[in-house]
Amino acid sequence: MSDSRPSVEVPFAYPGGENEVLAEEISAAINGVIASGHYILGPEVASFEKALASYSNAYASVGVASGTDALVLALLAAGIGPGMEVITASFTAGPTVAAINMIGAVPVLVDIEEATFGIDPEAVETAVSDKTRAIIAVHLYGHPAALGQLRAIAHHHGLTLIEDCAQAIGARHELGPVGSIGDFGCFSFYPTKNLGAIGDGGAVCVAGLDTLTKVRALRAYGWLRKPQYADLTDGRCSRLDELQAAILTVKFRHLESWTEARRTAAARYKAGLEDLPVLLPYELPNCRHVYHVYVIRTDRREALQGYLSNRGIRTALHYPYPVHQQPGLAYSARIASSMEKTERLTGEILSLPMFSTISDRQTSQVIEAIRSFFKNG
Ligand SMILES: Cc1ncc(COP(=O)(O)O)c(C=O)c1O
Numbered sequence: 001m002s003d004s005r006p007s008v009e010v011p012f013a014y015p016g017g018e019n020e021v022l023a024e025e026i027s028a029a030i031n032g033v034i035a036s037g038h039y040i041l042g043p044e045v046a047s048f049e050k051a052l053a054s055y056s057n058a059y060a061s062v063g064v065a066s067g068t069d070a071l072v073l074a075l076l077a078a079g080i081g082p083g084m085e086v087i088t089a090s091f092t093a094g095p096t097v098a099a100i101n102m103i104g105a106v107p108v109l110v111d112i113e114e115a116t117f118g119i120d121p122e123a124v125e126t127a128v129s130d131k132t133r134a135i136i137a138v139h140l141y142g143h144p145a146a147l148g149q150l151r152a153i154a155h156h157h158g159l160t161l162i163e164d165c166a167q168a169i170g171a172r173h174e175l176g177p178v179g180s181i182g183d184f185g186c187f188s189f190y191p192t193k194n195l196g197a198i199g200d201g202g203a204v205c206v207a208g209l210d211t212l213t214k215v216r217a218l219r220a221y222g223w224l225r226k227p228q229y230a231d232l233t234d235g236r237c238s239r240l241d242e243l244q245a246a247i248l249t250v251k252f253r254h255l256e257s258w259t260e261a262r263r264t265a266a267a268r269y270k271a272g273l274e275d276l277p278v279l280l281p282y283e284l285p286n287c288r289h290v291y292h293v294y295v296i297r298t299d300r301r302e303a304l305q306g307y308l309s310n311r312g313i314r315t316a317l318h319y320p321y322p323v324h325q326q327p328g329l330a331y332s333a334r335i336a337s338s339m340e341k342t343e344r345l346t347g348e349i350l351s352l353p354m355f356s357t358i359s360d361r362q363t364s365q366v367i368e369a370i371r372s373f374f375k376n377g
Contacts, residue, residue, distance in 0.1 A: 009313075010312060010314060010353045010358075010362045010365055010366060011314050011355075012314040012315060012351070012353050013192045015191040015192045015196050015355070017356070018357060026250055026251075029044075030246065032246060033242045036242075039241065039242050040239060040242065041239055044242045044246040045063045045240050047245075048063060048240070048248050048252070049061045051249065052187070052203055052205065055252075056169075056177045056179040056180050056205050057179075057180040058185060058205035058207065059205075059208050059209070060205070060206055060212045061203045061204065061205045061206070062203060062215045062216055063202075063219075063245060064201075064203060064215075064239065064240055065219075066190070066200045066201065066202040066238075067166040067187060067189075067193075067202040068099055068188075069219075069238040070166075070188065071095065071186045072099045072103060072236070072238075073215050073218045073238065074183075074184035075103050076214075076218055077206075078134055078160040078183065079133070081104060082103070082104035083104070083131065084106065084131055084133040084134075085105065085106045085107075085129060085131040086105050086106070086132075086133065086134045086135070087124050087127050087128070087132060088107060088109065088119065088136040088137075088138065089110060089111070089112050089118070089120075089138055090110070090111070090322040090330075091111075091341075091345065092323060093167075093318075094323065096136055096164050097109070097323045098329060100136070101329065101331075105133075106332055106333065106334060107330070107332070108127050108129075108336045109330065109333050109334070109337075111340065112342055113146065113341075114341050115284070116140075116143050116144075116145065116146070116284060117141060117143070117295070117345070118137065118139070118140060118143065118145030118146055119145055120341075121150055123336070124150065124153055125153055126336070128153070128159070134162055135153070135159055136162045136164050137163050138166075138167075139163065139164065139167060139168035139178050140167060141291070141294075141318070142168045142194070142262075142291050142292035142293070143168070143171065143281070143289045145163075147181045151175075154182075162183065163178055163184065163186065165178045165179045165205075166190075166202075167193065168194075168290055169187055169194050169195050170255055170256070170259045171287070171288055172288040173286075174287065179205040180207075182207075183206075184204055184211065184215075185204070185205035186202070186203075187202055187204075187205070188201075189248055194262070194290055194356075195248065195251060195252060195255050197247055197248055198244070201241075201245075202240065203240065218238075220235060220237065221235045221237060223235065259290050262291040262292075262355075263289070263290070265291070265354060266281065266289070266294055266354075268360065268363045268367070269352065272363070272364070273367060276370065276374050277374065278370070279298070279348075280296055281294060281295055281296070292354075293316075293351040294351065294352045294353075294354040295318060295350065295351050295352075297345065297350070298348060299347075299348060304370065307369070307373045308369055308373070311365075311369045313366055315352055317351065319346070322343065322346050325343075353366055
């Protein structure tokens with residue numbers, strides 16, 4: 001997308017852009033829900049769930065209140081409970097680990113692979129103990145984790161494989177779309193995500209009828225079948241609501257073109273920055289990166305971030321601290337590998353502006369500023 005406006009601030013993310021473009025359609029969808037009189041678990045949620053399952057090549061999907069709840073419900077549906085161990089990466093968003101804590105299980109934290117920022121399968125293998133019940137693979141930044149190796153480890157040890165797809169809707173591994181390879185695929189529709197609601201939302205993709213029934217029950221008080229109250233399990237109240245589902249259905253139709261827009265912006269960054277002393281995101285052959293965030297690496301991160309900020313270019317850190325260094329999250333965690341890569345990369349990462357409506361002019365402004373930073377020493 002090109003425009004001829006003068007240089008202005010470049011935001012880090014701009015979820016409002018998509019909603020502005022689709023304002024009429026979104027308003028019509030909202031009005032449709034109001035007129036229907038059906039506000040909870042009605043036709044909009046059912047049709048969005050179908051669309052997500054078909055897009056993700058999953059057996060079915062269940063709309064829930066957030067990405068965090070998607071992880072919690074997947075863990076509960078897998079039978080994970082207090083004292084059981086769940087292996088995941090320390091280099092992730094806090095909610096991945098908070099979800100494990102919320103059900104009283106023990107997070108077992110390991111290092112990542114340098115190229116993709118995904119959990120390191122070798123570290124996972126050595127972290128397995130007789131208490132391990134699940135692995136959460138996070139497709140961080142929008143690139144799939146090493147799903148082939150992780151699935152083999154999970155099968156070998158009889159573990160549940162949960163994919164944290166919060167940042168990766170539309171990403172593909174050579175084995176298939178994310179969310180379809182593990183036993184559960186957990187999605188977030190937080191407004192800045194590649195498919196964002198106008199509020200909170202999430203979904204769990206499941207691989208079969210048994211887990212579909214469990215997650216459906218868990219999201220609504222534990223009702224297992226009609227008539228309601230007949231069959232109670234220990235449930236939550238975590239539903240995607242009709243309004244958000246109707247909005248997501250409108251936006252879903254544009255996800256592929258928005259993903260291509262992100263990939264085009266990523267290609268522009270690559271062409272403009274690849275001769276500089278920075279490391280750029282890597283896309284494994286046979287994988288599709290969806291660039292939820294575009295993360296570069298430099299040992300001059302603080303100086304570069306300050307330089308860009310002075311020029312109106314907003315950047316961010318994903319994340320400033322790994323989980324094993326956050327006492328509020330890692331209080332019961334077992335640290336099960338060296339964290340050499342996690343700690344080194346945490347000091348080098350910088351997330352550049354990235355959103356589906358970013359213009360060529362904005363990416364050029366970012367590229368020129370980074371080039372001038374390195375040119376001027
Ligand atoms: C990797 C990852 N997992 C889980 C979540 C939680 O999603 P939500 O904010 O919808 O609860 C997020 C969102 O920030 C995330 O980035």
